[in-house]
Amino acid sequence: MIDGPLDMLIRQLAALPGLGTRSARRIALHLLTNKDKTMLPLAKNLNFVAESIQTCHVCGNLDEGDICRICKDQTRDRTTLCVVSGVADLWAIERTGSYKGTYHILGGVLSALDGIGPADLNLDALISNVRAKNISELILALGATVEGQSTAHYITDQLGDVKDIKITRLAHGLPVGGELDFLDDSTISTALKARANLGA
Amino acid sequence: MIDGPLDMLIRQLAALPGLGTRSARRIALHLLTNKDKTMLPLAKNLNFVAESIQTCHVCGNLDEGDICRICKDQTRDRTTLCVVSGVADLWAIERTGSYKGTYHILGGVLSALDGIGPADLNLDALISNVRAKNISELILALGATVEGQSTAHYITDQLGDVKDIKITRLAHGLPVGGELDFLDDSTISTALKARANLGA
Numbered sequence: 588m589i590d591g592p593l594d595m596l597i598r599q600l601a602a603l604p605g606l607g608t609r610s611a612r613r614i615a616l617h618l619l620t621n622k623d624k625t626m627l628p629l630a631k632n633l634n635f636v637a638e639s640i641q642t643c644h645v646c647g648n649l650d651e652g653d654i655c656r657i658c659k660d661q662t663r664d665r666t667t668l669c670v671v672s673g674v675a676d677l678w679a680i681e682r683t684g685s686y687k688g689t690y691h692i693l694g695g696v697l698s699a700l701d702g703i704g705p706a707d708l709n710l711d712a713l714i715s716n717v718r719a720k721n722i723s724e725l726i727l728a729l730g731a732t733v734e735g736q737s738t739a740h741y742i743t744d745q746l747g748d749v750k751d752i753k754i755t756r757l758a759h760g761l762p763v764g765g766e767l768d769f770l771d772d773s774t775i776s777t778a779l780k781a782r783a784n785l786g787a
Numbered sequence: 788m789i790d791g792p793l794d795m796l797i798r799q800l801a802a803l804p805g806l807g808t809r810s811a812r813r814i815a816l817h818l819l820t821n822k823d824k825t826m827l828p829l830a831k832n833l834n835f836v837a838e839s840i841q842t843c844h845v846c847g848n849l850d851e852g853d854i855c856r857i858c859k860d861q862t863r864d865r866t867t868l869c870v871v872s873g874v875a876d877l878w879a880i881e882r883t884g885s886y887k888g889t890y891h892i893l894g895g896v897l898s899a900l901d902g903i904g905p906a907d908l909n910l911d912a913l914i915s916n917v918r919a920k921n922i923s924e925l926i927l928a929l930g931a932t933v934e935g936q937s938t939a940h941y942i943t944d945q946l947g948d949v950k951d952i953k954i955t956r957l958a959h960g961l962p963v964g965g966e967l968d969f970l971d972d973s974t975i976s977t978a979l980k981a982r983a984n985l986g987a
Contacts (some may be wrong), residue, residue: 610805626837633830
Protein backbone atom coordinates (compact mmCIF):
# COMPACT_ATOMS: atom_id res chain seq x y z
CA MET A 588 0.00 0.00 0.00
CA ILE A 589 1.24 3.43 -0.91
CA ASP A 590 1.32 6.03 1.84
CA GLY A 591 0.33 9.65 1.31
CA PRO A 592 -2.80 11.34 -0.05
CA LEU A 593 -3.88 8.32 -2.07
CA ASP A 594 -3.66 6.05 0.95
CA MET A 595 -5.64 8.65 2.90
CA LEU A 596 -8.29 8.77 0.17
CA ILE A 597 -8.65 4.99 0.33
CA ARG A 598 -9.03 5.16 4.11
CA GLN A 599 -11.64 7.94 3.79
CA LEU A 600 -13.63 5.94 1.23
CA ALA A 601 -13.32 2.72 3.25
CA ALA A 602 -14.90 4.50 6.24
CA LEU A 603 -18.10 5.22 4.30
CA PRO A 604 -21.08 2.95 5.09
CA GLY A 605 -21.12 -0.27 3.11
CA LEU A 606 -17.55 0.10 1.84
CA GLY A 607 -14.39 -1.69 2.93
CA THR A 608 -10.73 -1.37 2.03
CA ARG A 609 -11.06 -3.52 -1.09
CA SER A 610 -14.00 -1.61 -2.57
CA ALA A 611 -12.40 1.70 -1.54
CA ARG A 612 -9.24 0.79 -3.47
CA ARG A 613 -11.30 -0.09 -6.51
CA ILE A 614 -13.20 3.21 -6.33
CA ALA A 615 -9.97 5.21 -5.83
CA LEU A 616 -8.43 3.59 -8.92
CA HIS A 617 -11.61 4.24 -10.91
CA LEU A 618 -11.55 7.90 -9.82
CA LEU A 619 -7.85 8.29 -10.67
CA THR A 620 -8.34 6.90 -14.15
CA ASN A 621 -11.32 9.23 -14.71
CA LYS A 622 -10.03 12.42 -13.12
CA ASP A 623 -11.78 14.98 -15.28
CA LYS A 624 -15.06 13.18 -15.81
CA THR A 625 -15.60 11.68 -12.37
CA MET A 626 -13.14 12.69 -9.67
CA LEU A 627 -13.09 16.49 -10.01
CA PRO A 628 -16.88 16.84 -10.59
CA LEU A 629 -17.48 14.66 -7.51
CA ALA A 630 -15.14 16.78 -5.38
CA LYS A 631 -16.81 19.96 -6.63
CA ASN A 632 -20.32 18.69 -5.97
CA LEU A 633 -19.39 17.38 -2.51
CA ASN A 634 -18.32 20.91 -1.59
CA PHE A 635 -21.45 22.40 -3.17
CA VAL A 636 -23.81 19.97 -1.43
CA ALA A 637 -22.05 20.50 1.92
CA GLU A 638 -22.64 24.23 1.54
CA SER A 639 -26.12 24.31 0.07
CA ILE A 640 -27.99 21.42 1.69
CA GLN A 641 -29.43 22.19 5.10
CA THR A 642 -31.81 20.59 7.56
CA CYS A 643 -35.36 21.94 7.11
CA HIS A 644 -36.44 23.88 10.20
CA VAL A 645 -40.00 22.62 9.89
CA CYS A 646 -39.81 18.89 9.17
CA GLY A 647 -36.12 17.94 9.44
CA ASN A 648 -35.71 16.98 5.77
CA LEU A 649 -32.45 17.73 3.93
CA ASP A 650 -32.77 20.21 1.04
CA GLU A 651 -31.47 23.50 -0.33
CA GLY A 652 -32.34 26.45 1.90
CA ASP A 653 -33.60 26.32 5.49
CA ILE A 654 -37.14 25.22 4.55
CA CYS A 655 -37.43 22.20 2.27
CA ARG A 656 -39.46 22.12 -0.93
CA ILE A 657 -42.08 19.82 0.62
CA CYS A 658 -42.79 22.26 3.46
CA LYS A 659 -42.77 25.19 0.99
CA ASP A 660 -45.11 23.46 -1.47
CA GLN A 661 -48.55 25.08 -1.08
CA THR A 662 -50.25 22.21 -2.92
CA ARG A 663 -49.39 19.67 -0.20
CA ASP A 664 -52.05 18.74 2.31
CA ARG A 665 -51.07 20.39 5.58
CA THR A 666 -53.76 18.60 7.58
CA THR A 667 -52.00 15.24 7.13
CA LEU A 668 -48.71 14.78 8.92
CA CYS A 669 -46.51 11.72 8.39
CA VAL A 670 -44.05 10.88 11.17
CA VAL A 671 -40.89 9.06 10.00
CA SER A 672 -37.75 7.99 11.78
CA GLY A 673 -35.21 9.55 9.39
CA VAL A 674 -34.58 11.29 6.09
CA ALA A 675 -34.09 7.97 4.27
CA ASP A 676 -37.66 6.94 5.19
CA LEU A 677 -39.03 10.29 4.00
CA TRP A 678 -37.22 9.82 0.67
CA ALA A 679 -38.58 6.27 0.42
CA ILE A 680 -42.18 7.49 0.86
CA GLU A 681 -41.61 10.41 -1.56
CA ARG A 682 -40.31 8.01 -4.21
CA THR A 683 -43.66 6.21 -4.21
CA GLY A 684 -45.35 9.49 -5.22
CA SER A 685 -48.46 8.32 -3.36
CA TYR A 686 -48.36 10.71 -0.39
CA LYS A 687 -49.32 14.37 -0.68
CA GLY A 688 -49.21 15.47 2.96
CA THR A 689 -46.30 16.86 4.99
CA TYR A 690 -43.68 15.16 7.17
CA HIS A 691 -42.11 15.24 10.58
CA ILE A 692 -38.73 13.56 11.10
CA LEU A 693 -38.13 12.15 14.58
CA GLY A 694 -34.40 11.56 14.15
CA GLY A 695 -34.65 7.95 15.33
CA VAL A 696 -36.95 5.75 17.40
CA LEU A 697 -37.15 5.09 21.14
CA SER A 698 -34.73 2.33 22.10
CA ALA A 699 -33.97 1.28 25.65
CA LEU A 700 -31.08 -0.87 24.37
CA ASP A 701 -29.37 2.01 22.56
CA GLY A 702 -30.26 4.44 25.37
CA ILE A 703 -32.47 6.60 23.15
CA GLY A 704 -35.23 8.21 25.24
CA PRO A 705 -37.95 10.75 24.36
CA ALA A 706 -35.53 13.65 25.00
CA ASP A 707 -33.18 12.41 22.28
CA LEU A 708 -35.86 12.57 19.59
CA ASN A 709 -37.63 15.49 17.94
CA LEU A 710 -40.82 14.66 19.89
CA ASP A 711 -41.64 17.93 21.66
CA ALA A 712 -41.92 19.82 18.37
CA LEU A 713 -44.18 17.06 17.01
CA ILE A 714 -46.53 17.16 20.01
CA SER A 715 -46.75 20.96 20.02
CA ASN A 716 -47.19 21.06 16.22
CA VAL A 717 -50.07 18.62 16.38
CA ARG A 718 -51.69 20.63 19.21
CA ALA A 719 -51.15 24.02 17.55
CA LYS A 720 -51.90 23.19 13.91
CA ASN A 721 -55.07 21.85 12.41
CA ILE A 722 -53.87 18.28 11.84
CA SER A 723 -56.66 15.83 10.99
CA GLU A 724 -54.53 12.71 10.46
CA LEU A 725 -51.22 11.72 11.95
CA ILE A 726 -49.59 8.79 10.12
CA LEU A 727 -46.96 7.04 12.22
CA ALA A 728 -44.84 5.57 9.40
CA LEU A 729 -42.38 3.84 11.70
CA GLY A 730 -40.74 0.44 11.19
CA ALA A 731 -42.63 -2.69 12.23
CA THR A 732 -39.99 -3.31 14.90
CA VAL A 733 -40.31 -3.34 18.69
CA GLU A 734 -38.67 0.11 18.80
CA GLY A 735 -40.84 1.56 16.03
CA GLN A 736 -44.02 0.24 17.60
CA SER A 737 -43.15 1.45 21.11
CA THR A 738 -42.38 4.88 19.67
CA ALA A 739 -45.81 4.85 18.00
CA HIS A 740 -47.42 3.89 21.34
CA TYR A 741 -45.55 6.70 23.12
CA ILE A 742 -46.73 9.30 20.59
CA THR A 743 -50.32 8.01 20.74
CA ASP A 744 -50.21 8.25 24.55
CA GLN A 745 -48.89 11.81 24.49
CA LEU A 746 -51.71 12.88 22.17
CA GLY A 747 -54.46 11.03 24.06
CA ASP A 748 -56.25 14.26 25.00
CA VAL A 749 -56.22 15.78 21.49
CA LYS A 750 -59.67 15.50 19.92
CA ASP A 751 -60.60 15.23 16.25
CA ILE A 752 -57.35 13.61 15.22
CA LYS A 753 -56.99 10.27 13.53
CA ILE A 754 -53.73 8.50 14.38
CA THR A 755 -52.83 5.74 11.90
CA ARG A 756 -49.95 3.41 11.15
CA LEU A 757 -48.80 1.72 7.92
CA ALA A 758 -50.53 -1.59 7.17
CA HIS A 759 -48.68 -4.76 8.10
CA GLY A 760 -48.85 -7.74 5.76
CA LEU A 761 -47.33 -9.36 2.70
CA PRO A 762 -44.84 -7.19 0.78
CA VAL A 763 -46.10 -6.76 -2.80
CA GLY A 764 -44.51 -9.49 -4.91
CA GLY A 765 -43.73 -11.49 -1.77
CA GLU A 766 -44.10 -15.28 -1.56
CA LEU A 767 -45.88 -16.74 1.47
CA ASP A 768 -43.20 -19.41 1.67
CA PHE A 769 -40.44 -16.93 2.47
CA LEU A 770 -42.36 -14.88 5.03
CA ASP A 771 -41.96 -15.19 8.79
CA ASP A 772 -44.83 -16.60 10.86
CA SER A 773 -45.80 -13.36 12.56
CA THR A 774 -46.18 -11.47 9.26
CA ILE A 775 -48.37 -14.25 7.91
CA SER A 776 -50.57 -14.34 11.02
CA THR A 777 -50.81 -10.51 11.01
CA ALA A 778 -51.77 -10.55 7.33
CA LEU A 779 -54.32 -13.29 8.04
CA LYS A 780 -55.97 -11.32 10.88
CA ALA A 781 -56.07 -8.13 8.79
CA ARG A 782 -57.38 -9.92 5.70
CA ALA A 783 -59.33 -7.74 3.28
CA ASN A 784 -62.49 -8.44 1.29
CA LEU A 785 -61.77 -9.15 -2.36
CA GLY A 786 -63.50 -6.62 -4.57
CA ALA A 787 -64.19 -4.39 -1.58
CA MET B 788 -36.26 11.68 -4.55
CA ILE B 789 -35.13 15.26 -4.25
CA ASP B 790 -33.81 16.92 -7.41
CA GLY B 791 -30.85 19.27 -7.42
CA PRO B 792 -27.26 18.97 -6.19
CA LEU B 793 -28.08 16.24 -3.67
CA ASP B 794 -29.74 14.10 -6.34
CA MET B 795 -26.72 14.69 -8.57
CA LEU B 796 -24.37 13.62 -5.75
CA ILE B 797 -26.34 10.40 -5.33
CA ARG B 798 -26.12 9.76 -9.08
CA GLN B 799 -22.35 10.46 -9.05
CA LEU B 800 -21.84 8.07 -6.13
CA ALA B 801 -24.09 5.41 -7.69
CA ALA B 802 -21.92 5.44 -10.82
CA LEU B 803 -18.82 4.38 -8.84
CA PRO B 804 -17.80 0.72 -9.16
CA GLY B 805 -19.59 -1.56 -6.72
CA LEU B 806 -22.17 1.03 -5.70
CA GLY B 807 -25.83 1.34 -6.66
CA THR B 808 -28.54 3.90 -5.98
CA ARG B 809 -29.40 2.44 -2.58
CA SER B 810 -25.83 2.41 -1.27
CA ALA B 811 -25.21 5.84 -2.84
CA ARG B 812 -28.19 7.28 -0.95
CA ARG B 813 -26.91 5.78 2.28
CA ILE B 814 -23.43 7.25 1.70
CA ALA B 815 -24.86 10.68 0.77
CA LEU B 816 -26.90 10.76 4.00
CA HIS B 817 -23.87 9.66 5.99
CA LEU B 818 -21.80 12.44 4.40
CA LEU B 819 -24.48 15.08 5.01
CA THR B 820 -24.75 14.18 8.68
CA ASN B 821 -20.94 14.34 9.03
CA LYS B 822 -20.16 17.41 6.92
CA ASP B 823 -17.13 18.72 8.79
CA LYS B 824 -15.56 15.41 9.73
CA THR B 825 -16.18 13.39 6.57
CA MET B 826 -17.70 15.28 3.63
CA LEU B 827 -15.45 18.36 3.41
CA PRO B 828 -12.18 16.47 4.11
CA LEU B 829 -13.14 13.93 1.42
CA ALA B 830 -13.86 16.69 -1.12
CA LYS B 831 -10.57 18.40 -0.25
CA ASN B 832 -8.56 15.21 -0.55
CA LEU B 833 -10.25 14.23 -3.83
CA ASN B 834 -9.05 17.53 -5.30
CA PHE B 835 -5.59 17.08 -3.80
CA VAL B 836 -5.20 13.51 -5.04
CA ALA B 837 -6.47 14.48 -8.52
CA GLU B 838 -3.77 17.16 -8.67
CA SER B 839 -0.85 15.37 -7.04
CA ILE B 840 -1.11 11.74 -8.11
CA GLN B 841 0.36 10.99 -11.52
CA THR B 842 1.24 7.95 -13.58
CA CYS B 843 4.90 6.99 -13.13
CA HIS B 844 6.82 7.44 -16.41
CA VAL B 845 8.93 4.38 -15.72
CA CYS B 846 6.59 1.65 -14.47
CA GLY B 847 3.07 3.05 -14.83
CA ASN B 848 2.29 3.05 -11.07
CA LEU B 849 0.20 5.87 -9.56
CA ASP B 850 2.06 8.06 -7.05
CA GLU B 851 3.01 11.63 -6.22
CA GLY B 852 5.38 13.12 -8.80
CA ASP B 853 6.15 11.73 -12.24
CA ILE B 854 8.39 8.93 -10.98
CA CYS B 855 6.92 6.69 -8.26
CA ARG B 856 8.64 5.89 -4.98
CA ILE B 857 9.30 2.29 -6.04
CA CYS B 858 11.22 3.39 -9.16
CA LYS B 859 13.04 6.08 -7.13
CA ASP B 860 14.00 3.68 -4.33
CA GLN B 861 17.70 2.85 -4.75
CA THR B 862 17.45 -0.15 -2.43
CA ARG B 863 15.13 -2.04 -4.81
CA ASP B 864 16.63 -4.73 -6.98
CA ARG B 865 16.69 -3.32 -10.52
CA THR B 866 17.69 -6.62 -12.09
CA THR B 867 14.30 -8.18 -11.26
CA LEU B 868 11.31 -6.84 -13.16
CA CYS B 869 7.75 -7.89 -12.34
CA VAL B 870 5.15 -7.50 -15.08
CA VAL B 871 1.59 -6.89 -13.86
CA SER B 872 -1.65 -6.14 -15.64
CA GLY B 873 -2.67 -3.06 -13.63
CA VAL B 874 -2.00 -0.82 -10.64
CA ALA B 875 -4.29 -2.89 -8.40
CA ASP B 876 -2.08 -5.96 -8.97
CA LEU B 877 1.08 -3.95 -8.22
CA TRP B 878 -0.52 -2.77 -4.95
CA ALA B 879 -1.54 -6.35 -4.11
CA ILE B 880 2.07 -7.56 -4.52
CA GLU B 881 3.44 -4.56 -2.58
CA ARG B 882 1.10 -5.30 0.31
CA THR B 883 2.71 -8.71 0.76
CA GLY B 884 6.06 -6.99 1.38
CA SER B 885 7.79 -10.02 -0.11
CA TYR B 886 9.00 -8.51 -3.39
CA LYS B 887 11.96 -6.14 -3.58
CA GLY B 888 12.36 -5.74 -7.34
CA THR B 889 10.76 -3.21 -9.70
CA TYR B 890 7.57 -3.32 -11.75
CA HIS B 891 6.21 -2.81 -15.23
CA ILE B 892 2.48 -2.20 -15.69
CA LEU B 893 1.01 -3.47 -18.96
CA GLY B 894 -2.33 -1.68 -18.65
CA GLY B 895 -4.30 -4.85 -19.32
CA VAL B 896 -3.85 -8.26 -20.92
CA LEU B 897 -4.25 -9.43 -24.50
CA SER B 898 -7.86 -10.32 -25.18
CA ALA B 899 -9.28 -11.20 -28.59
CA LEU B 900 -12.80 -11.02 -27.15
CA ASP B 901 -12.39 -7.46 -25.86
CA GLY B 902 -10.36 -6.46 -28.93
CA ILE B 903 -7.19 -5.75 -26.94
CA GLY B 904 -4.11 -6.42 -29.09
CA PRO B 905 -0.39 -5.90 -28.43
CA ALA B 906 -0.62 -2.27 -29.63
CA ASP B 907 -3.14 -1.45 -26.87
CA LEU B 908 -0.76 -2.53 -24.10
CA ASN B 909 2.45 -1.02 -22.77
CA LEU B 910 4.45 -3.86 -24.41
CA ASP B 911 7.00 -2.02 -26.59
CA ALA B 912 8.46 -0.20 -23.58
CA LEU B 913 8.69 -3.52 -21.72
CA ILE B 914 10.53 -5.29 -24.58
CA SER B 915 12.96 -2.40 -25.12
CA ASN B 916 13.50 -2.04 -21.34
CA VAL B 917 14.36 -5.70 -20.99
CA ARG B 918 16.75 -5.49 -23.98
CA ALA B 919 18.41 -2.25 -22.84
CA LYS B 920 18.67 -2.82 -19.10
CA ASN B 921 20.49 -5.55 -17.28
CA ILE B 922 17.41 -7.57 -16.25
CA SER B 923 18.22 -11.01 -14.91
CA GLU B 924 14.69 -12.16 -14.06
CA LEU B 925 11.38 -11.18 -15.58
CA ILE B 926 8.42 -12.28 -13.45
CA LEU B 927 5.17 -12.42 -15.42
CA ALA B 928 2.71 -11.91 -12.54
CA LEU B 929 -0.39 -12.15 -14.70
CA GLY B 930 -3.70 -13.80 -13.82
CA ALA B 931 -4.10 -17.56 -14.29
CA THR B 932 -6.70 -16.86 -16.98
CA VAL B 933 -6.61 -17.62 -20.71
CA GLU B 934 -5.90 -13.93 -21.39
CA GLY B 935 -3.18 -13.67 -18.74
CA GLN B 936 -1.46 -16.81 -19.93
CA SER B 937 -1.60 -15.88 -23.62
CA THR B 938 -0.12 -12.48 -22.73
CA ALA B 939 2.68 -14.30 -20.88
CA HIS B 940 3.26 -16.49 -23.96
CA TYR B 941 3.38 -13.43 -26.23
CA ILE B 942 5.96 -11.69 -24.02
CA THR B 943 8.08 -14.86 -23.79
CA ASP B 944 7.96 -15.16 -27.59
CA GLN B 945 9.04 -11.56 -28.11
CA LEU B 946 12.02 -12.05 -25.82
CA GLY B 947 13.05 -15.42 -27.27
CA ASP B 948 16.37 -14.07 -28.53
CA VAL B 949 17.40 -12.35 -25.28
CA LYS B 950 20.08 -14.37 -23.52
CA ASP B 951 20.82 -14.62 -19.80
CA ILE B 952 17.29 -13.81 -18.74
CA LYS B 953 15.08 -16.00 -16.59
CA ILE B 954 11.38 -15.61 -17.37
CA THR B 955 9.12 -16.88 -14.58
CA ARG B 956 5.44 -16.90 -13.66
CA LEU B 957 3.65 -17.09 -10.31
CA ALA B 958 3.13 -20.62 -8.99
CA HIS B 959 -0.30 -22.18 -9.55
CA GLY B 960 -1.83 -24.29 -6.82
CA LEU B 961 -3.87 -24.24 -3.62
CA PRO B 962 -4.51 -20.78 -2.17
CA VAL B 963 -3.09 -20.64 1.37
CA GLY B 964 -5.89 -21.57 3.77
CA GLY B 965 -7.85 -23.15 0.91
CA GLU B 966 -9.81 -26.38 1.25
CA LEU B 967 -9.37 -29.03 -1.45
CA ASP B 968 -13.12 -29.57 -1.41
CA PHE B 969 -13.89 -26.09 -2.70
CA LEU B 970 -11.23 -25.98 -5.42
CA ASP B 971 -11.91 -26.53 -9.09
CA ASP B 972 -10.51 -29.65 -10.80
CA SER B 973 -7.86 -27.91 -12.89
CA THR B 974 -6.31 -26.15 -9.87
CA ILE B 975 -6.15 -29.47 -8.02
CA SER B 976 -4.57 -31.27 -10.98
CA THR B 977 -2.10 -28.39 -11.48
CA ALA B 978 -1.20 -28.47 -7.78
CA LEU B 979 -0.82 -32.25 -7.96
CA LYS B 980 1.54 -32.06 -10.94
CA ALA B 981 3.61 -29.30 -9.34
CA ARG B 982 3.71 -31.06 -5.94
CA ALA B 983 6.67 -30.15 -3.76
CA ASN B 984 8.83 -32.35 -1.51
CA LEU B 985 7.99 -31.96 2.15
CA GLY B 986 10.99 -30.70 4.07
CA ALA B 987 12.84 -30.00 0.85
